[in-house]
Amino acid sequence: MRSKKKPISGVPIHHTFEEENLESIQEEIKNRNLFVIYSFLEFSHPADIADVIETLELEDALFVFRLCDIERKRQIFMNLSDEMQGEFLENLEVNEVQELLKELESDEATYVLSDVDEEKTEEFLRGISHEDSVRIRTQLAYKENTAGRLMNVDFASVKVTDNARRGIISVRKAAKQTEDIYVIFVVDDENRLKGYVKLKDLLIATPETPITELMQPIKSIHYDTDQEEVAKFFKKYDMVSAPVVDENDIILGRITIDDVLHVLEEEATEDIYRMGGVSEEETINSSIWDSIRHRLVWLTINLFIANVTTSVVLLFEDVIQRFVVLASLMPIVAGMGGNTGTQAITVMVRNLATGELNKNNLFPTIRKELMIGLLNGLSLGIIAFTVTIFLKSDFYIAMVMALAMFVTLSVAGFMGALVPIVLKTIKVDPAIASSIFVTAFTDMFGFFCFLGLANYILGNFGK
Amino acid sequence: MRSKKKPISGVPIHHTFEEENLESIQEEIKNRNLFVIYSFLEFSHPADIADVIETLELEDALFVFRLCDIERKRQIFMNLSDEMQGEFLENLEVNEVQELLKELESDEATYVLSDVDEEKTEEFLRGISHEDSVRIRTQLAYKENTAGRLMNVDFASVKVTDNARRGIISVRKAAKQTEDIYVIFVVDDENRLKGYVKLKDLLIATPETPITELMQPIKSIHYDTDQEEVAKFFKKYDMVSAPVVDENDIILGRITIDDVLHVLEEEATEDIYRMGGVSEEETINSSIWDSIRHRLVWLTINLFIANVTTSVVLLFEDVIQRFVVLASLMPIVAGMGGNTGTQAITVMVRNLATGELNKNNLFPTIRKELMIGLLNGLSLGIIAFTVTIFLKSDFYIAMVMALAMFVTLSVAGFMGALVPIVLKTIKVDPAIASSIFVTAFTDMFGFFCFLGLANYILGNFGK
Numbered sequence: 048m049r050s051k052k053k054p055i056s057g058v059p060i061h062h063t064f065e066e067e068n069l070e071s072i073q074e075e076i077k078n079r080n081l082f083v084i085y086s087f088l089e090f091s092h093p094a095d096i097a098d099v100i101e102t103l104e105l106e107d108a109l110f111v112f113r114l115c116d117i118e119r120k121r122q123i124f125m126n127l128s129d130e131m132q133g134e135f136l137e138n139l140e141v142n143e144v145q146e147l148l149k150e151l152e153s154d155e156a157t158y159v160l161s162d163v164d165e166e167k168t169e170e171f172l173r174g175i176s177h178e179d180s181v182r183i184r185t186q187l188a189y190k191e192n193t194a195g196r197l198m199n200v201d202f203a204s205v206k207v208t209d210n211a212r213r214g215i216i217s218v219r220k221a222a223k224q225t226e227d228i229y230v231i232f233v234v235d236d237e238n239r240l241k242g243y244v245k246l247k248d249l250l251i252a253t254p255e256t257p258i259t260e261l262m263q264p265i266k267s268i269h270y271d272t273d274q275e276e277v278a279k280f281f282k283k284y285d286m287v288s289a290p291v292v293d294e295n296d297i298i299l300g301r302i303t304i305d306d307v308l309h310v311l312e313e314e315a316t317e318d319i320y321r322m323g324g325v326s327e328e329e330t331i332n333s334s335i336w337d338s339i340r341h342r343l344v345w346l347t348i349n350l351f352i353a354n355v356t357t358s359v360v361l362l363f364e365d366v367i368q369r370f371v372v373l374a375s376l377m378p379i380v381a382g383m384g385g386n387t388g389t390q391a392i393t394v395m396v397r398n399l400a401t402g403e404l405n406k407n408n409l410f411p412t413i414r415k416e417l418m419i420g421l422l423n424g425l426s427l428g429i430i431a432f433t434v435t436i437f438l439k440s441d442f443y444i445a446m447v448m449a450l451a452m453f454v455t456l457s458v459a460g461f462m463g464a465l466v467p468i469v470l471k472t473i474k475v476d477p478a479i480a481s482s483i484f485v486t487a488f489t490d491m492f493g494f495f496c497f498l499g500l501a502n503y504i505l506g507n508f509g510k
Numbered sequence: 511m512r513s514k515k516k517p518i519s520g521v522p523i524h525h526t527f528e529e530e531n532l533e534s535i536q537e538e539i540k541n542r543n544l545f546v547i548y549s550f551l552e553f554s555h556p557a558d559i560a561d562v563i564e565t566l567e568l569e570d571a572l573f574v575f576r577l578c579d580i581e582r583k584r585q586i587f588m589n590l591s592d593e594m595q596g597e598f599l600e601n602l603e604v605n606e607v608q609e610l611l612k613e614l615e616s617d618e619a620t621y622v623l624s625d626v627d628e629e630k631t632e633e634f635l636r637g638i639s640h641e642d643s644v645r646i647r648t649q650l651a652y653k654e655n656t657a658g659r660l661m662n663v664d665f666a667s668v669k670v671t672d673n674a675r676r677g678i679i680s681v682r683k684a685a686k687q688t689e690d691i692y693v694i695f696v697v698d699d700e701n702r703l704k705g706y707v708k709l710k711d712l713l714i715a716t717p718e719t720p721i722t723e724l725m726q727p728i729k730s731i732h733y734d735t736d737q738e739e740v741a742k743f744f745k746k747y748d749m750v751s752a753p754v755v756d757e758n759d760i761i762l763g764r765i766t767i768d769d770v771l772h773v774l775e776e777e778a779t780e781d782i783y784r785m786g787g788v789s790e791e792e793t794i795n796s797s798i799w800d801s802i803r804h805r806l807v808w809l810t811i812n813l814f815i816a817n818v819t820t821s822v823v824l825l826f827e828d829v830i831q832r833f834v835v836l837a838s839l840m841p842i843v844a845g846m847g848g849n850t851g852t853q854a855i856t857v858m859v860r861n862l863a864t865g866e867l868n869k870n871n872l873f874p875t876i877r878k879e880l881m882i883g884l885l886n887g888l889s890l891g892i893i894a895f896t897v898t899i900f901l902k903s904d905f906y907i908a909m910v911m912a913l914a915m916f917v918t919l920s921v922a923g924f925m926g927a928l929v930p931i932v933l934k935t936i937k938v939d940p941a942i943a944s945s946i947f948v949t950a951f952t953d954m955f956g957f958f959c960f961l962g963l964a965n966y967i968l969g970n971f972g973k
Contacts, residue, residue: 069869092729094747098870102871218713219714229692229709247689250682250685251682251686282771283589284557285768287768304768305767308744308771308774309745312774312778315778316860316864318782319778319782319859320856320860322786323785323852324849324853325853325856330866331861331866331875335881335882338882339882339886339889342850343886345849346846346849346850349845349846350890350897351897353842353846354897354901357838357839357841358838360838361834361835367830367837371824371830374823374837375821375823376820377837377841378816378823378840378953378957379813379816379817381841382816383816386809386812387805390788390809393782393785393788394783394786394788394794396782397782397783398794401775404794407561412794415801418798419798419805422798422802426802426806427806427810427813434813434814438817490841490845
């Protein structure tokens with residue numbers, strides 16, 4: 048039905064929903080002011096409606112949701128956060144969920160059901176057509192975060208033996224099933240991928256032009272490919288829609304760039320969170336308890352490591368007792384080592400994630416980081432010497448500071464470059480573990496180096 | 511010309527370029543083995559060719575580049591890194607650059623020229639048609655990193671008074687200029703945006719259907735919108751192609767989702783780099799000197815701040831001299847405060863960047879972070895007490911540790927949540943400055959709190 052896609056006739060541009068209106072619309076929803084609610088639903092974009100629903104109590108949220116027609120429901124539902132989707136699945140009637148599932152595209156249904164337990168999934172799938180439920184079950188069998196899960200099994204294709212006229216007929220038929228008919232895959236009789244045709248080229252070709260003449264080469268993605276690799280693939284080859292195939296090049300579905308947009312953001316968030324010591328499972332909507340549980344683990348690990356690393360300090364009890372000023376300077380050296388290490392980790396982890404860093408430039412990059420560490424160590428050694436002379440007026444202490452800074456920073460830069468690569472090689476996520484290792488090392492090394500030098504220099508030359 | 515788009519006939523699938531072959535192809539290029547080079551160029555994807563060129567000496571790189579036809583040159587050039595593009599612009603003949611510029615789409619040309627100085631730009635533009643150069647100059651006048659720079663000025667549009675048949679004629683015409691004809695903008699006689707039509711709906715409609723019946727509402731982007739906001743817009747409204755307009759809704763161009771993919775990655779890298787104390791201008795291809803220069807600034811700022819914060823330690827010289835064990839414990843408290851602060855900063859900065867955190871959930875989120883800080887402080891206080899009792903067998907020192915840990919972590923969590931928001935409000939990038947402020951604060955506060963408590967408790971009860 049066409050009308051489904053055009054909920055409001057005569058209103059070409061959506062009203063932009065202003066954040067300032069949020070409170071008043073929340074109020075009207077609470078009061079069940081149907082006139083205002085309907086006009087809000089009619090004139091707003093589904094993504095804006097979802098944003099408002101997200102702020103409501105569950106009861107109000109379901110009330111608003113149930114006022115919409117099924118196409119609107121689909122759009123709103125797919126714009127809700129994972130947490131809210133979960134709440135809806137738990138609190139809607141089974142037949143409401145089934146109605147919704149029928150409406151979702153295959154990748155959407157798979158995504159939504161991936162967090163639902165098996166029993167519940169069976170219950171939901173019982174109510175929908177055998178064909179649809181088989182498709183969803185098949186797709187749920189692919190591993191999470193792989194191309195098989197991301198793909199949509201509806202796509203436009205033409206036979207390699209067709210001509211442009213027959214091609215357009217196939218595409219018109221496909222257009223009723225799927226949104227994306229702009230990249231049309233070319234297959235042989237066994238459904239093996241042969242290439243692709245742009246809809247654009249089909250349109251401007253004469254009807255008798257053979258498909259082989261319009262066909263262009265295409266890269267494909269294996270269904271077992273990790274979604275991070277899928278994102279790299281799209282970025283590198285500048286694709287809008289890519290075919291997913293099995294070992295025999297038989298086409299199973301296609302992934303479109305808008306799915307990749309979400310993957311890319313998810314992966315970036317994951318890396319940022321992990322580097323900051325936060326679990327990637329935490330979202331802004333997580334409960335306090337989930338957040339605490341995840342963060343506490345990481346903090347506790349750090350606490351134990353800190354106890355080990357700082358125990359180095361006690362090896363030098365005597366010299367600290369004689370020169371208490373060392374106690375105030377030693378955290379500076381260790382801290383600056385940590386900062387230098389973090390800089391190197393940041394560059395390495397990010398470029399490993401984006402694929403900018405690979406076998407071809409690995410060694411030059413490590414060498415470069417080593418040089419940066421050495422030269423930054425040298426510069427900061429000199430600066431630290433000057434600052435310490437100025438603040439403490441003690442040549443030997445300033446020398447200790449300068450030397451410790453130089454050595455610690457050089458080593459920290461090198462470790463910061465090396466550790467992420469070693470972790471990646473032994474298949475540990477560098478984003479999550481690099482900083483723990485490097486900070487433990489720079490702390491211990493920084494304390495040892497600074498206090499060791501102090502012990503030697505001040506012991507021999509100090510007053 | 512059709513043939514341009516189909517460089518190799520009869521070879522539907524690109525050979526996948528294997529990284530293991532890199533050395534041998536580098537060798538063959540060095541030896542100018544034309545047979546191998548041509549077959550490499552013919553059977554490889556432009557993105558793979560660009561990757562290989564990236565690893566070559568400039569002379570070899572230019573040699574390979576010059577063997578390609580102009581369409582291939584365009585594809586390869588747009589896949590090169592910014593640094594390599596810059597090298598090419600400097601070392602190609604002026605007429606070669608002009609030939610290339612003629613071939614680029616408007617957004618590509620604008621992107622490429624944005625790093626070239628004015629004089630050089632004038633020289634390049636002199637050789638291309640007046641119409642094209644005016645368009646590029648106009649687009650270069652938009653601010654960097656805005657929608658105006660990102661957009662492509664070629665797009666498909668139909669008049670609001672047309673019908674489907676006339677619509678298809680317009681689209682066929684547009685298809686010769688631009689790749690993206692799948693979202694067709696509907697405009698009035700003054701070129702004011704009225705809505706959009708999907709190519710798909712045009713294709714399945716009967717020829718006499720008025721455009722107004724196929725038209726759907728559309729959201730638009732003002733040309734001055736920052737690219738980060740553009741990315742949020744695409745994510746939120748799930749668009750593939752969006753119109754860019756001026757104040758009067760007159761359409762200037764369109765942005766497609768593949769451009770947004772690059773923006774999204776760029777912005778994520780920027781945030782990750784800034785949080786790690788690395789300038790967003792640094793890339794894996796930056797020279798050592800650029801990297802040192804950028805990182806040294808940040809390290810030097812940190813060194814001065816560290817000198818200020820750790821001077822707190824000297825206020826407690828006496829108690830440290832009496833209990834040297836404090837010198838080994840105080841970095842633990844300050845460090846754990848830093849870790850807790852970083853966790854809160856990470857969540858806040860990332861969610862501010864993605865737009866998940868906004869006015870609607872600001873206060874609940876700060877309150878939540880405060881609670882997390884308090885409860886994590888409590889838990890780690892207890893753990894720290896246990897560990898310290900076990901390691902040092904001193905009840906009073908363990909009490910000092912537990913109390914200092916509790917207070918410092920609670921405050922650190924709160925500061926980590928608050929500072930990014932304050933910075934954002936006063937228009938300072940929270941990714942770059944949050945950690946400097948919060949770490950300075952948690953260090954100073956951690957030292958002061960721990961040593962102050964030690965001074966009081968051990969002074970009164972210690973042995």
